[in-house]
Amino acid sequence: xxxxxxxxxxxxxxxxxxxxVDEVNLVIRRVGMYGDLGMSMWFLINHxxxxxxxxxxxxxxxxxxxxxxxxxxxxxxxxxARYFPAEHTHGEASVYAEFVRGEGWLKADxxxxxxxxxxxxDGVGRWSERDRTWTDVTETFGPPSIxxxxxxxxxxxxxxxxxxxxxxxxxxxxxxxxxxxxxxxxPSHEEPLLLAVRCGEGDLADSLTFTPQGRKRRxxxxxxxxxx
Numbered sequence: 001x002x003x004x005x006x007x008x009x010x011x012x013x014x015x016x017x018x019x020x021v022d023e024v025n026l027v028i029r030r031v032g033m034y035g036d037l038g039m040s041m042w043f044l045i046n047h048x049x050x051x052x053x054x055x056x057x058x059x060x061x062x063x064x065x066x067x068x069x070x071x072x073x074x075x076x077x078x079x080x081a082r083y084f085p086a087e088h089t090h091g092e093a094s095v096y097a098e099f100v101r102g103e104g105w106l107k108a109d110x111x112x113x114x115x116x117x118x119x120x121x122d123g124v125g126r127w128s129e130r131d132r133t134w135t136d137v138t139e140t141f142g143p144p145s146i147x148x149x150x151x152x153x154x155x156x157x158x159x160x161x162x163x164x165x166x167x168x169x170x171x172x173x174x175x176x177x178x179x180x181x182x183x184x185x186x187p188s189h190e191e192p193l194l195l196a197v198r199c200g201e202g203d204l205a206d207s208l209t210f211t212p213q214g215r216k217r218r219x220x221x222x223x224x225x226x227x228x
Contacts, residue, residue: 013051020048021105028093028100029148038075041096048105061099069204070095079204084195085176085217090148090158094172094198097146097160101170108145108162116142117163120171124197124209131213132194134159137173145170153177153191172198176217 011019024044027034034040042058049057065071065079072078076092084091100106112120120141127140137159138144144159159173175192195214200207210218 017048017051020044020051021107024048024100024105025107028097029146030150031090031093031148037093037096038077045096045099048103057103065095068202081219083204083208083218084174084214085178085219088156088174088176088195090156091172091174091198093148094146094158094160094170094174097148098170101162102166106146106162109147110143110145110161112142112145112161112163114163114165117161117165117168117171120161121168121199124171124199128194128197128209128211131211133189134175134192134194137175137194144173156192169199169201174198174214176213 024041027037027040027044031037045058046055049055062071065076070076070079074081076095080088080091097106101108124141134153134157141161145162146160148158148160149155154177156177157175159175161171161173162168173194174196176195177189177192179188193213194211195217196208196210198204198207198209
């Protein structure tokens with residue numbers, strides 16, 4: 001191909017695939033830096049699936065999410081708005097991270113061995129009955145497999161943990177920081193507070209286990225469904 005400045009060799013399909021996989025991993029970790037999350041992920045995922053000659057997978061995945069209560073007319077954002085305060089903007093990215101992992105595209109920062117993963121799954125329900133913080137999560141379970149959000153504790157974070165077994169779901173910790181009612185200083189807390197742990201392949205409502213802080217901060221708009 002010849003351009004205005006001379007001939008340019010096109011990247012191979014393998015090179016384009018590697019590039020798009022790298023971009024997907026950046027977008028799900030740095031929510032907001034690439035514009036609207038849903039639009040960015042649709043663009044990248046669609047092109048990856050076309051390269052892999054599987055263009056129908058995305059529509060099928062959205063239908064599965066819809067049946068689970070994870071996909072709404074406003075995408076994953078509308079689903080999470082039912083259960084989390086408006087300042088919690090990273091939670092929806094974890095849904096894309098789960099899909100990316102299932103497709104073999106996720107570049108995990110850490111993969112838990114079977115023993116560590118089982119200990120996490122078996123103990124996290126009772127552990128989250130008390131209020132917890134970002135430090136509590138990482139000191140108890142170690143560094144995450146994927147860290148969604150930056151390292152600034154003034155902002156919320158979402159931490160995901162995976163094992164090497166793709167049949168085992170990601171365990172996701174949803175952490176929030178913001179301003180409490182009646183206070184002017186932002187944020188109100190030195191580090192993010194754990195609102196809920198999400199794990200499982202069923203309905204979104206059934207996959208969420210809330211901490212006391214999480215139950216306290218759920219939106220009061222009448223749209224919520226029963227959760228643990």
